[in-house]
Amino acid sequence: MPDALAAPVPAPLRNPTIVIAVLAAVTGLLILGFMTIGARGDWSFILAFRGRKLFALLLVGYAVALSTVIFQTITQNRILTPAIMGFDALFVLLQSVLVFLFGGLAVLTFNAQAMFAIETLVMSAFAALIYGFLFFGARRSLHLVMLVGIVLGTLFRSLTDFLVRLIDPNEFATLQDMFYAGFNAVETDILGLCCIVLLTASLVAWRKFPVWDVLAIGRDSAVNLGVAYHREVLIALALVTLLVSTSTALVGPVTFFGLLVANLAYLITPSHKHIHIVPVAALIAAICLIGGQMLLERVFAFNTSLSIIIEFAGGIVFILLLLRGKAR
Amino acid sequence: MTHRFAIPAALLLVVLLACASLTIGVSDLDLTALLRGGGTDRQTLILFASRIPRTIALILSGASMAIAGLLLQMLARNRFVEPSTVGTIESASLGLLATLVFWPAAPVMVKMGIAALFALGGTTLFLRILSLIKWRDVLIVPLVGLMLSGVIESITDFFAYRFELLQALANWRTGDFSGVLRGRYELLWLSFAMALITYVAADRFTVAGLGESFATNLGLAYRRILALGLTIIAIVSAIVVVSVGMVPFLGLVVPNVVRMAVGDNMRRGLPYVALLGAGLVLVSDIAGRLIRFPYEIPIGTVMGVLGSVIFLYLLLKRTPANA
Numbered sequence: 185m186p187d188a189l190a191a192p193v194p195a196p197l198r199n200p201t202i203v204i205a206v207l208a209a210v211t212g213l214l215i216l217g218f219m220t221i222g223a224r225g226d227w228s229f230i231l232a233f234r235g236r237k238l239f240a241l242l243l244v245g246y247a248v249a250l251s252t253v254i255f256q257t258i259t260q261n262r263i264l265t266p267a268i269m270g271f272d273a274l275f276v277l278l279q280s281v282l283v284f285l286f287g288g289l290a291v292l293t294f295n296a297q298a299m300f301a302i303e304t305l306v307m308s309a310f311a312a313l314i315y316g317f318l319f320f321g322a323r324r325s326l327h328l329v330m331l332v333g334i335v336l337g338t339l340f341r342s343l344t345d346f347l348v349r350l351i352d353p354n355e356f357a358t359l360q361d362m363f364y365a366g367f368n369a370v371e372t373d374i375l376g377l378c379c380i381v382l383l384t385a386s387l388v389a390w391r392k393f394p395v396w397d398v399l400a401i402g403r404d405s406a407v408n409l410g411v412a413y414h415r416e417v418l419i420a421l422a423l424v425t426l427l428v429s430t431s432t433a434l435v436g437p438v439t440f441f442g443l444l445v446a447n448l449a450y451l452i453t454p455s456h457k458h459i460h461i462v463p464v465a466a467l468i469a470a471i472c473l474i475g476g477q478m479l480l481e482r483v484f485a486f487n488t489s490l491s492i493i494i495e496f497a498g499g500i501v502f503i504l505l506l507l508r509g510k511a512r
Numbered sequence: 513m514t515h516r517f518a519i520p521a522a523l524l525l526v527v528l529l530a531c532a533s534l535t536i537g538v539s540d541l542d543l544t545a546l547l548r549g550g551g552t553d554r555q556t557l558i559l560f561a562s563r564i565p566r567t568i569a570l571i572l573s574g575a576s577m578a579i580a581g582l583l584l585q586m587l588a589r590n591r592f593v594e595p596s597t598v599g600t601i602e603s604a605s606l607g608l609l610a611t612l613v614f615w616p617a618a619p620v621m622v623k624m625g626i627a628a629l630f631a632l633g634g635t636t637l638f639l640r641i642l643s644l645i646k647w648r649d650v651l652i653v654p655l656v657g658l659m660l661s662g663v664i665e666s667i668t669d670f671f672a673y674r675f676e677l678l679q680a681l682a683n684w685r686t687g688d689f690s691g692v693l694r695g696r697y698e699l700l701w702l703s704f705a706m707a708l709i710t711y712v713a714a715d716r717f718t719v720a721g722l723g724e725s726f727a728t729n730l731g732l733a734y735r736r737i738l739a740l741g742l743t744i745i746a747i748v749s750a751i752v753v754v755s756v757g758m759v760p761f762l763g764l765v766v767p768n769v770v771r772m773a774v775g776d777n778m779r780r781g782l783p784y785v786a787l788l789g790a791g792l793v794l795v796s797d798i799a800g801r802l803i804r805f806p807y808e809i810p811i812g813t814v815m816g817v818l819g820s821v822i823f824l825y826l827l828l829k830r831t832p833a834n835a
Contacts, residue, residue: 327651331592332827334658335820338760342816345686349809439662492669499663506656507644 200453200460207467214474222482236372241477243378244431245445245469250389251427252442253449253458253465257400258420261326262450263505265442268330270337271428272437274310277340278303280347297377304381304429311425312418337439378430385426392419393458400456438491440498445469447501522787526571529794533567534559536798538806561694569697570689570797571790573752574762576703578789579710579782580748581763582770584635586721586778587741588642590653591771592827594763595635595749598657602664603634604746604753605684609668613675620754624699628743628750634664635742651827686812687752687759689797696755703751706744707786714779717741721778759793759812761819766792768826 218238223230252265266272282299395416399406407413431438449465450456476490535541539558581594588598595601607630611623618626638660645652672681710717719727720737727734752759770784793811796818800809 325649325651327649327655328827331651331655331658332824334655335823335827339817339820339824342760342813342820345813346809346817349807349813350804489669489673492666492673496663496666496670499659499666502659503641503656503663506652506659507641 198454200455200457200464203453204460204463204467207464207471211467211470211474214471214478218474218478221478236375237477238474239379240372240375240434241473242470243375243382244435245473246466247378247382247427247431247434248438248442249445249449249465249469250386250462251424251431252446253462254389254396254420254427255424255442256446257396257458258417259329260400260402262447263443263502264326264330264333265440265446266424266428267437267439267442268337268502269333270340271307271311271425272432272439273337273340273344275303275307275429275432276437277344277347278307278310280344280351284347284351297374300374300377300429300433303433304426307429308422308425312421316418316421374433378434381426381430385423385430388419389423389462390459392416393462396420396458400458436491438494440502441469441472441494444494444498444501445472447505519783519787522784522791526787526791526794529791529798530567530571533570533794533798534563536801537563562692565694565697566689566692566797567794569692569700569756570793572697572700572704573756573759574790574793575786576700576707576748576789577752577759577762577793578766578785579707580745582767582778582781582785583710583717583741584745584763585767586717587738587745588639588653589721589723590650591768592651592654592764592823593657594761595631595745596758596760597654597661597764598638599634599660599664600631600638600745600749601753601758602661602668604628604631604750605681605758606630606634606664606668606671607750608684608753609672609675609677609681612677612680613671620699624747624750624754627754628746631746631749632742634660635745639742684753684757686810687757687815688808688810688812689756690808690810692756699751699755703748706748710741710744711779711782713737713740714782718778757810757812759796759815761823762789762792762815765819765822765826769822 215238219231219234223234248267252267255266255269256262256264279299282302395411398409398411399413399416399420401409403413445465445468448468449461453460453464455461472494473490476493480490531543535543537558539555541555541558541563577595584593584595584598584600585591604627607627608623610630611618611626615622638657641656641660642653645656668681669678672678716732716737719730719732720734720741722730724734727737766789767781767785770781770788774781774784793815796814797811800811800814803809
């Protein structure tokens with residue numbers, strides 16, 4: 185909850201604008217490095233090739249950061265994220281359902297855009313159904329909601345496996361590879377579409393920031409202050425669904441990234457207004473993704489995967505949060 | 513609901529399922545003809561080298577996994593945990609990966625032993641973390657467990673990625689009985705022996721499940737019983753991972769279903785847990801064989817779907833009153 189300025193911080197860091205500026209500068213440097221380090225040969229090719237990848241990473245970072253912050257505001261805690269609640273897994277499941285219904289590789293290769301649109305629509309409906317039940321029904325304990333979300337995630341993943349095996353048992357591994365995008369294999373052909381989706385979502389989201397600042401105080405206070413609670417939460421959930429679809433379509437499911445980014449942002453931002461938290465979270469996400477990808481490519485020579493490291497760090501942070509009782 | 517015919521009826525059901533499991537497969541096998549001595553050599557070979565081993569493996573692993581789940585639930589004093597959701601199975605695969613990297617030619621007993629040691633370490637770590645939680649909500653225990661398994665899994669992934677062993681890892685993670693042949697499942701008898709030991713010591717585990725101070729007051733060597741229980745769980749998990757791979761949620765679902773019918777007494781519940789475990793594994797494996805005949809869907813995938821649905825039901829059923 186808004187406990188801004190709780191910890192003593194050095195004077196310049198008490199100004200959120202300075203925090204954002206510093207992070208933006210770091211991001212800028214990393215972008216410069218990402219585009220130029222180790223470049224040999226034709227510049228026009230390198231810039232276009234790396235540019236697409238960089239752009240995708242930035243989009244993903246922004247989508248994950250924004251969706252997690254919104255989700256944590258409406259669920260009133262720092263430990264739930266859309267990914268932990270199984271949103272990502274649901275998206276991947278829908279992808280395989282579509283392939284199952286409309287037949288194999290044709291769909292995958294034919295029209296990535298149309299497929300993305302259908303998936304997002306169906307997913308919004310499903311998400312509203314499942315999560316409406318969890319959040320609007322009888323007041324349920326946070327631990328129950330979390331556990332149900334995690335088990336739902338497992339269910340979605342098993343169903344995906346199941347469907348993929350039904351579609352073509354011989355091509356199981358290949359199909360699975362095609363379903364799971366990754367940081368090393370970003371889906372660049374839907375970049376344009378994702379960009380439009382993100383812009384639209386942002387237009388709505390940024391106008392909602394003041395409302396969400398009120399929502400963050402708590403349900404009852406927000407209602408007292410005149411917020412149309414149910415409507416606002418529904419809008420927020422719809423936005424979250426859109427954002428998660430975008431990031432999952434681009435790089436596949438990453439369970440803990442949002443958790444890490446949002447908690448770091450709350451830790452270092454001296455203000456808990458959305459107008460400050462969201463940019464900070466997005467910049468941290470960009471720094472992690474670009475920096476991490478550079479480290480992997482240049483230092484580890486692709487010898488490990490960014491998502492593995494995120495899962496590792498995120499799991500530990502999650503356990504610590506649970507142990508400290510932040511979840512209540 | 514405990515009826516004196518309940519156990520024989522369950523036993524009969526498992527036998528029937530086992531017979532079904534013997535006859536289902538790509539090559540036709542007529543059991544009655546074989547019994548009358550009318551089968552060809554090839555049919556006899558398939559029966560003895562593949563079908564019978566597979567069916568025995570199913571029964572043994574189902575029963576012992578379900579019992580290991582029940583045992584862990586007693587020791588962790590929480591009914592929403594099982595070896596694959598607290599890091600035990602994941603640690604066993606990490607150990608197995610380590611043997612594959614450092615000593616690929618190790619005999620299977622050694623591999624199993626190292627995997628069991630890792631599993632023991634993982635489970636102990638989980639119990640240590642639990643003891644750090646001050647405010648112990650029923651649901652925080654499985655949450656911590658699931659996250660811990662995730663962390664151990666990512667460590668395993670990290671090394672598997674470096675040594676290009678992701679393929680092998682995928683095999684252990686998705687339980688699959690299609691590779692079970694004569695000579696490749698016998699270790700499972702050992703896990704069944706562990707299940708028998710659990711039955712003998714059942715009353716002690718029940719007391720240990722009441723908590724350290726209470727158990728010590730009753731004159732029980734709590735630490736020793738805890739160590740015995742953890743060792744049994746680790747060995748069963750390691751054997752199952754080494755021979756068939758992980759079957760998720762089995763150890764969680766079965767004891768809960770039995771508990772609803774029979775209540776909390778472990779010694780009385782154990783035979784039901786063993787039979788239901790064997791039965792559920794048989795049903796899932798047979799379903800996996802039939803759904804996409806002649807291909808097979810691994811039991812790990814089938815149980816992943818079935819198990820998580822039952823788990824969700826168990827979670828939501830208890831909601832309104834005591835959430």
